[in-house]
Amino acid sequence: MSEFGSRLRELRRAAGLTMEQLAESSGVSARAISDMERGHSRVPQARTLAALTDVLGPGLKDTARPGLCEPPRAINDFVGRADELDRLRRHALAGTGQAPVAVVHGQPGLGKTALAVRFADQVRDDYPGGRFYLDLRGTDPEPMPTGDALVRLLRALEVNPRRIGETDDERSSQLRAVLSDRRCLLVLDNAGSEAQVRPLLPGEGGSLAVVTSRRVLAGLEGVERIALAPLVPGESAALLRAIAVQAADPGVVAEVEAVARYCAHLPLALRIAGTRLATRPAWTVEHLVTRLADADRRLATLATGDIGVATAFALSHAQLSKPARELFRRLAHVPGVDFAPALAAVLTGAHPDDAADGLDELVDLGLLQQSGPDRYRFHDLIRLFAQERLRIEEPAGTRAATARRMACWLLETAIVAGRWFEPGYGCLPPDYAGPVPLATADEADAWLQAERDNWLGALRTAARGGQHQLVVDVAEAMHWYSDKYIRAEYWYDVYGLSRAAAAELPDRRQEVTHINYFSWAATNCARRPDEGARIAMDAHRVAVDIGDVKEQAWALRYAGDAWRLAGNPAAALPAYRQSAELAVAAGDHDGYVQLRPGIARALAELGRDEEALAECTAALAEIEALPVAPRPALGARLNARITMAACLSRLGRWAEALRVAEESLPVAEEYGYAGYLGEVHLTIGRARIGLGAPEAARPSLHLARDLLRDLPLSNLQALTRESLQALS
Incomplete structure (x- = not known):
């Protein structure tokens, strides 16, 4: 009151x-x-x-004199933030003697001020001593001096101007004394730093301070920090409907959702978009969608009157140091959603520690988000702002050179990481001196997965730029690694690019190799076995034409895989057998040992389980006898054992099936492919049911169901469901 x-x-x-x-x-x-x-x-x-x-x-x-520090008018169409408002209310009631303080922080445009004002309006009756609002102008070139802020608050609290202290320390002490005797709410908006806001906070008593800032203000102790995120889709749509009557039409739900996506669910952007729509009655929501769809014009569209999304971002951008401004705009080159500090260092040529400091500065000002340990990402609209700054502040030649340096580093690192899984490499090159730790296969795998969108983006850029041999080299380095993530659809893209790149190079043996890889990706990754078979037979014709026996063998093997996965094991079996003969003739031991379990699988799918068992036994013996690289040996050994265990189950030899499957379990875990691991757990569960231990079977069958759920192995999924139903 x-x-x-x-x-x-x-x-x-x-x-x-x-x-x-x-x-x-x-x-x-x-x-x-x-x-x-x-x-x-x-x-x-x-x-x-x-x-x-x-x-x-x-x-x-x-x-009746004009009130000082009165809160601004609350927004009538405020939407969402129920959890944050509830946290503020609970924090206000959590009295410990010290007056509670909450810091609402986040990137520009999230509605921090609107939330604080909304809260102040909701709890007005809880603070009879008054509600006081002060814009600290923390994003201005010259934020409000702390002394001026103290004077304003003391005058608003009706302290006689003649009695206000001379120094900031005296004024701060006076403020705490006044607030200790009254139950007041302070909204300290747009704080620039801890030093600016700390003297303004109440000490003991029942008052409450709500501070908003683009910075985390990590130096303030004993405060409740509430980080704002963009609105959820339903809230975004509700805000648009509350502002613009066109958005309330039930027939434009999809268009409203599109506007919300283009606004990246940022409240400021949504409010501007809704206002533009509301003030242009002739516009439809579809018209607004069309305007926002142009990424180059989106920030310009998200401006109206004296407010704009880009303007809000620019206030934070102006506070950056010169190195941080360079880092900010160059991060617009990153092709993926997120990135690590090592990539930031490559973009600027800075030491990794300096790059990490720059990233922290961007996070602190709300221009970058931390998405995990040592991972960072842009909000979509801030990325557009960074791209705009890049175009304005750097000449085309500099931009191109930076992009090439980033892409080359990403692809060269991807080659080193991928070769950990290649039979001919399997280790880190002795001269490797990169900033990324790749000392083990696990570290290499972790980097390839974390930076997947980035090295894939760089690969596409290299393909568009005619760097054909580099594209082929990256794809070649991924050949054995891709088996670890055999169902990932992006391999279809990788090997489609490498096939096209190899066709532009004079080495036809290299070309047929990558046609074969593309066949594998079409069948196993894109799940298009008919296409995979056609591509494989194209590869076979080229291999015959140039006399490459090894690639003839691989082409027939990939054709056999495609036919078998398409449900035609009768066509696959002779292709596998001919492929095995050619692999022996070519001296390709790694390829040969993988074919024998394939033959066994085809026999099993034809109902010839005894023959399949014999093939598995022979295959396991040859894997141990022949000079085979570790990774191919691991895959072939696992495949043979999985097939053997499944055959034993179908023959009702439950104890043997359980033993073989349990022996296969650590090998499947080491190999890392969910489909193989799911098959092993399925056989373990079925064998335990067959041995009269249904309760012991249940955990394995549940694991099998989860592991096989997203894989195109419908026969195994059906068998898992049947086995679980048998337990109910």
Whole structure:
């Protein structure tokens, strides 16, 4: 309640009047009187004050001066933030003697001020000492000096100007003393730093301070930090509907969702988009979608009057140091969603430690988000702003050179990491001196997965730029590694690019190799076995034409895989057998040992389990006898054992099936492919049911169901469901 409101109520009651009686006598509405008494409206206009004074006497005029530090008008169409508002309420009630302080922080445009003002409006009756708002102008070139802020708050708290202290320390002490005796709410908006805001915070007592800032203000101790995120899709749509009548039409739900996506669910962007729509009655939501779809014009579209998304971002950008500004704009080159500090260092040529400091500066100012340990990402609209700054601040030649340096580093690192899984390499080159730790296969795998979108983006850029041999080299380095993630669809893209690149090079043996890889990707990754078979037979014709026996063998093997996965093991079996003969003739031991389990699988799928068992036994013996590289040996050994265990299950030899499957389990875990691991757990579960231990079977079958769920192995999924149903 404001001082004016308190005095109005006091004088009305002293006169023995109800609100309705005062309204009738003065001509001022009862609702207006109620709002004034509760502090819901500002100091009244002169005519209203004169009318009230005529009834209540001159005592009201003394309190009718313009209020200092009054909160701004709350937004009527405020949407969402229920959890954050609830956290603020709970924190306000968590009294420990010290006055509670909450810091609401986040990137520009998230609605930090709107949230704080909304909260202040909701709890106005809980703070009879008054609600006070102060914009600290933390994003201005010259933020409000702490001394000025203290003077404003003390004057708003009705401290006699002549008694206000001379120094900031004295004023801060006075502020704490006044707040300790009153229950007040301070909204300290747009704080620039801990040093600016710390002297303004209450000490002991029942007051509450809500601080908003683009910075985390990590130096403030004992505060509740509430990090704002973009709105969820439903809230974004609700905000647009609340602002613009066109968005409330049930027939434009999809278009409203598209606007929300283009606004990246940022409240400021949504409000601007909704306002543009609302102030242009001739526009449809589809018209707005079309405008926002142009990424180069999106930031310009998200501006109206004196506010704009880019303007909000620019306030934070202006506070960056020169190295951080360079880093910010160059991060726009990153092709993926997120990245690590090593990539930031490559973009600027800085030492990794300096790059990490720059990233922290960007995070602190809300221009970058931390998405995990040592991982960073842009909000979509801030990425567009970074791209805009890049175009404005760096010439085309510099931009191109930076992009090439980044792409080359990503692809060269990908080659080193991928070769950990190549039979001919399997280790780190002795001269490797890169900033990324790749000392083990696990580290190489972790980097390839974490930076997948980035090295894939760089690969596409290299393909568009005609760097054909580099594209082929990267794809070649991934050949054996790709088996670890055999169902990942991006391999279809990788080997489609390498096939096209190899076709532009003079080495036809290299070309047929990558046609074969593309066949494998079409069958196993894109799940298009008919296409995979056609590509494999194209590869076979080229291999025959150039006399490459090894690639003939691989082509027939990939054709056999495609036919078998398409449900035609009868066509696959002779292809596998011919492929095995060619592999022996070519001396390709790695390829040969993988074919024998393939033959066994085809036999098993034809119902010839005894023959399949014999093939598996022979295959396991040859894997141990032949000079085979570790990774191919691991895959062939695992495949043979999985097939053997499944055959034993179908033959009802449950104890043998369980033993072989359990022996296969650590090998499947080491290999890392979910499909193989799911098959092993399925056989373990079925064998335990067959041995009369259904409860022991249940955990393995549940694991099998989860591991096989997203894989195109419908026969195994069906068998898992049947086995689980047998337990119910």
